[in-house]
Amino acid sequence: MSKKWVYLFTEGNADMRELLGGKGANLAEMTNIGLPVPQGFTITTEACTQYYEDGRQINDEIQAQINEYIGKMEEITGKKFGDKENPLLVSVRSGARASMPGMMDTILNLGLNEEVVETIAEQSGNPRWAYDCYRRFIQMYSDVVMEVGKKYFEELIDEMKADRGVKQDVELTAEDLKELAEKFKAEYKEKIGQDFPSDPKEQLMGAVKAVFRSWDNPRANV
Missing domain, CATH: 3.30.1490.20 (ATP-grasp fold, A domain)
Structure with missing residues (x-):
């Protein structure tokens, strides 16, 4: 067995x-x-x-x-991963036998992609919130799973705010955040050399491997 x-x-x-x-x-x-x-x-x-x-x-x-x-x-x-009617979103968290600083940060809203975000925008009646979740997920996944530094995404946010003439993230519109998500994916492709994964199962396996790897990362070893 x-x-x-x-x-x-x-x-x-x-x-x-x-x-x-x-x-x-x-x-x-x-x-x-x-x-x-x-x-x-x-x-x-x-x-x-x-x-x-x-x-x-x-x-x-x-x-x-x-x-x-x-x-x-x-x-x-x-709910089902990637479903257009009732999509499943999950969080991925690391845990250990003994609590250990240095393990992987949590990833939220795994399962989001170009199609699912539209479903959530429609069902919630709040597209701005949906696209904000999506761009945050891309940023989180890129940083935690693929080790593309947060700073690259922060720079893109700052550029957009300057371009739109606003000071706060909350002043960006749903359309702005939708565009930002596309810019984040382009940044990911430039740094990693492949497209941001849209298949939720592929996203999940990437996150699982990242949890396992975090056991042996420099922060954990220190």
Whole structure:
């Protein structure tokens, strides 16, 4: 029987800190006692160890289980990654057996792309908010997952504010933020040499690898 690398929040408990990390174990415990926790899944600490043993690769077995649990999460939430009617957005957080400064920053609103942002703009009746979330996600993902420094994006924001003759970010319109998202993606392509990932599953696997890598980053080692 293959090893279990992924646990739904409903499958764990507070005693599983070694396997699920502090956050994962506590989310499971809160789910158990009936608190209204948005449901998701935790990839085990053993999967991170395995990643290093496999030469910094996520092996096929772990990959398959993550895909299986994406399906389970979609069933639980009634939402689907990349769906134009009811899109699923997730946050990706790092956790460890012992709390450790230096691990990866949280990524919010993973699952956003050119099509999903339009759905959210329409459903919320607030396009400005939707495009603000989108440009923030591009910036967050580029910085945290691909290590494209925040400063490049801050410069683009400053340029746009100067161009529009405004002082504050909040003075930029929905159209401005939509244009800014495109500029952010162009910046990403220039720095990385490929397009910003629009497939939510590709975004998620990039984020998972970034969590595993953060265990061995300079900040964590210090």
